[in-house]
């Protein structure tokens with residue numbers, strides 16, 4: 001084995017640099033070179049750059065395990081999670097990183113997805129609507145649920161609010177108020193839940209328009225890039241069919 005092979009190959013990572021907080025700053029690409037380590041993820045590579053080359057580089061992460069959703073970025077043109085992406089998957093070692101489009105930019109690769117997700121959660125009223133909320137009895141035994149329905153709800157609960165589906169959505173890029181697959185699927189989760197007593201007419205008030213389910217063009221960029229493989233296509237179709245029969 002040559003010295004170079006033993007040391008690992010040289011990666012070239014180009015990152016969009018731009019700090020909208022700094023007056024006069026202009027977007028530009030900056031390339032960093034570093035030595036690849038065995039099993040290296042992009043998350044590790046970016047930390048390596050920040051620790052050893054450029055402490056000003058901005059990007060987000062929390063869990064390093066694909067569960068917090070905060071490390072999503074555009075990796076060689078595709079929205080994805082940096083902590084789940086091995087550098088070895090890029091045969092030429094050249095990687096281009098951009099922040100997810102469709103979100104407020106904080107700086108470099110860091111976006112304000114929290115603000116977007118909070119607005120989405122408020123818009124779809126992301127909680128169980130029980131008409132008897134004023135008479136809550138904490139001693140009451142929880143109602144039983146059909147295990148198949150519980151499984152279907154659990155499947156949608158796996159969303160990590162990473163924003164990849166929003167970044168991959170052409171409609172969202174053209175129509176800023178479009179709810180996006182994450183919001184449509186969140187609503188579908190409550191429409192499935194027998195404990196949520198909202199009527200179809202009430203769900204229609206939230207998503208029965210072009211900023212909701214009728215704006216979706218079903219090109220399915222969202223499903224292609226969801227890192228949790230959520231059944232977005234099935235759920236958006238289910239919601240559209242349900243809403244089409246209201247009124």
Ligand code: SF4
Nearest residue numbers: 169216217218220222
């Ligand atoms: S299928 Fe709908 S939500 Fe998904 S990417 Fe296309 S327009 Fe967006």
Ligand code: SF4
Nearest residue numbers: 159160162163165226
């Ligand atoms: S639906 Fe998938 S891509 Fe969209 S926010 Fe949830 S986990 Fe991410």
Ligand code: FES
Nearest residue numbers: 064066069071083
């Ligand atoms: S750091 Fe949490 S999903 Fe990547």
